[in-house]
Amino acid sequence: MQEKTKAFNVLKTLYSFQDTLPKLIEDEQIKALSLDEYYIKLQILLSEDNDSVKAALHDKVTGEKKPVEIENIFKAIDVENRIRELLEKNYQVREEIINDIIKPLIEEENKLNLLYRNIPNKSESEIKYIAESINRIQADVGKVLLLGGAGIGKTTLMHYLSYKWGKDNLWNDKFDYVFRIKLKELLNENWSREYEAKELRQNKLACFIHYCLNLENIEPHEIINISNKDRVLLLLDGYDEVAFLSQDNRDYRDIMEAVFQYKNVIMSSRPNAITENINNKFERKVENTGWDSEGIKKYVYKSFEYDKEFGTPLKSFLDTHSQIKEICEAPINTAIICLIWSDQEIRQNLQTTSNENFNISRLYSEIINWLNNRHLAKNRHKYKNKTEANNHLKNIMSFLEQIAYESLSTRGKLVESKLVESKKNTLDIDEVIEQGLLRREGQNYQFIHLTFQEFLAARHLKNQLLDNYTKSKAASFYR
Template sequence: MNDFELLFDPIREHYRTTFSRIERLVNRRKNYSIDDAYINLSIVESKELSSKEENFHSDANYTTFEEIYGTKRPIEIEQLFNDNRERLLVLGRAGIGKTTFCQYIVCQWASGKLFQQFKCILWIRFRFLNDTRYPKKSNNEQYTLTEVVENECFSNKLTDDGLAVLQFILGEVRQAVSNSLPTILILLDGYDELSVCEHLQNLIDSLMKSPYQILTSRPYNTDDLKYDAQMEIIGFTNDNIEKYVNNFFTSNEPQKSKQLLTFLESKPSIYGIGHIPITLELICSTYGEENKQHAITSGTTITITTVYSKIIEWLCRRYLEKFCNCDKRHLNLKDRSEIIEDCSEILDVIGSIAFKAMEKSSLILDKTLVEKELRKVSPKRPSELRKKLLNIGVVKSLTAGDDSTNVEAAKDYYFIHLSFQEFFAARYLVNVLQNPKRKCYTKAINFIQYEKYNQRFLLVFTFTSGLLSGNDSLSCLETFWKAMTSEPLDLIGPRHIQLIIRCLEEAGSDHRIPQRSLWIEHISKWVECAANDTRDHKPLQTDSLAPN
């Protein structure tokens, strides 16, 4: 066995032991084999985009499963590198399974089942390339690719000999014997989650230039990237949904899976979002809780916001029962508003942390930020609030490498999924808009007004619209929509139309939305105009829709 194999074996072992199973988001005691959980997530190869599609090419373009699946050509994972493809861009909306896709690849490779033409596969998650895990060095020395790969792809620190071999393999001494280097595939996961860190930019540029590469991202801010092919992960097929639901419930719960499938098929709106893996898991988790099936099946309009709201309620009930010793029978007598009120203190703190981290484009919740927000609420006993932060179940502590510590106050944190951070950031905005006397009220309005076309915040604004539709405050709703429809405005039109469509869709049938009927009429005309003239259509005038 050569030095290369001695180095690659620990990577294979790390992948097999660490990533061979997938934990459920809200019940981490239960997990599944990556083989079972993956269930053939469909990956499709994009056709040449027409000018109309280019105008709409963003996360907002994905409205229904059928639209995506019906216009693309399926491609098997095993065929990704056919036709001499070397560099692949894989796009997918929030929660669609991009990280699961990467996890599946590294585990299948480590088990000798996939991509054996590569001697090694290195999985780098961009959310972890930040100034928290990689702070700026005092001497301005640059981080090397070797340091990052050692931190991200090995369970333990390497010996000096191991580091030398790794450095050689990564090509930092490529000039010597470039032709003898083994072929390495680099998985760069979450381009949309990349933080802006000047001292890491050279390192990131080096990663982006790797010859054999798969880059995953939400479908925005990728137009300037040059790749051999573009793929899209579209989520579950109809058959996948049936298999997933049947596998989710144990063998002694066949009625639950049957009842849930019947309900899903009877509700096109919820069946549509059920093709998104993370959403389907949340639906199953809530439905599977004893005596909580009505939490999903009640109501006529099911949106992503209602699904996340119900799962937060479910997590709060579990938290109150498990960590606050509340009697389950007593909790069952309480409605959603009472449960949320009982947990409002910690939920508001989580919202503030989520929003302020997103403002800084940070997915890692810096311990300084967390400590500051905790002390605002509990200046003398932040540790008690920190326990609540972790026990609710949407935030986890991050420990890495030699920085590991048992002291929670010394750790950084992260949300179990980016979409939960976006949901809580939206919850923060709603809370701020309800109180014009708060110092941050004007700042929140300006944020909505000037960041509304920033694709990083698209789901935040979508959630905000959904939450406001269930809020009694008319003034709060009107303030949000006034900010959304005020200048600056998209001069051409498509980006603004996308945003309004997403927000109206999430608001359901809320007729309180200012000029709702006029917006729907305007959207219909715009779509008709775009369909009739995909190249030269002019934007429709929106003077009549300007806020008063």
């Protein structure tokens, strides 16, 4: 009990202090928004349609859906209708009897006496089976697959769930321990070196949880010794970033096998990474649909709470540009627009853009231009003239595009230090990081968001294809 209480208190303290949304760009002038202002829309997937597999390949979730509040994602759904259907179709109970007993059946724990009194023509074994069936209908699910497209806020939602639990505002009667696990840490092959071979053999998952939490005041054995696993919730973030490890990575196989021995799991992923095997391990799918108009409005308001001269025009701009506003349903895109909106030149360019000519590529190009202009403003004293500055930025962007492409091709999101060292040439990595798109991640690196890495990798591939096409045309000309 003492060890449990210590771990419980440490987790509560850890999560309750993680009370702000991570900044997309590290800048002291950018305000960190409170998690208490967090807003999201979720939908339970009730049934899938014939196009669900094809839709998943395009990072979409299709089928019949029903809105759900965060606190209810484990709760049984459509209980009354399912009990009615059970009694009427399977046991031919008359409608008037069902109407009389349905509410008490849902509310009472001991259903046997109620069923004996109201359905006297059924045998004792049938009554017991009906009661068990109703209990199963009412039972909470344990394993939930949280799906959402790029930039929709899956990682933020996991952060929010642990924060709310840490603040005693979510599932405190249900879970004694909540462990938030960043699956991308599996990409760092050195993680297991932190632990003795005996600890890894005893419980590799507990060691991995300990590594992800980065807690010095909890030992792995305190996680291993938790006896009531049914009172533990595992929050697994970013399955799509490690799905490719399933073929030949032993750590992945050992850890995922141990994960599914737990009753309560929420795992986030893009839809396109989910195989049938993984899908079948979950009892429920919930889609993170991002923000509706109200969510976008709230974020813009909080971002420009003290700069109404920017916030009000941005709100009007989004209200009159439906295609751009639709892009903002992904919270990362709203965050990007709020970042660049204060730049007068970019703002004027956006305001003169037609609704039809705006797309994700344009948005990401604008934020990169904004970051580059910010970098030049801070470092103009280092360059002799504008041409030298622009050439240096061109080298930085070429480097970022190359490592984005090569890391995605081999190690997923993680950018290993050996790749950076091999490609940097004369570039100063501290300066590259100061530019804003790349961050240090322990001994390695990662981009500020996977969507930026994918965008830069696509630019690199496009340039390579264009270059090869140009060379091919030139060769044909000289032949």
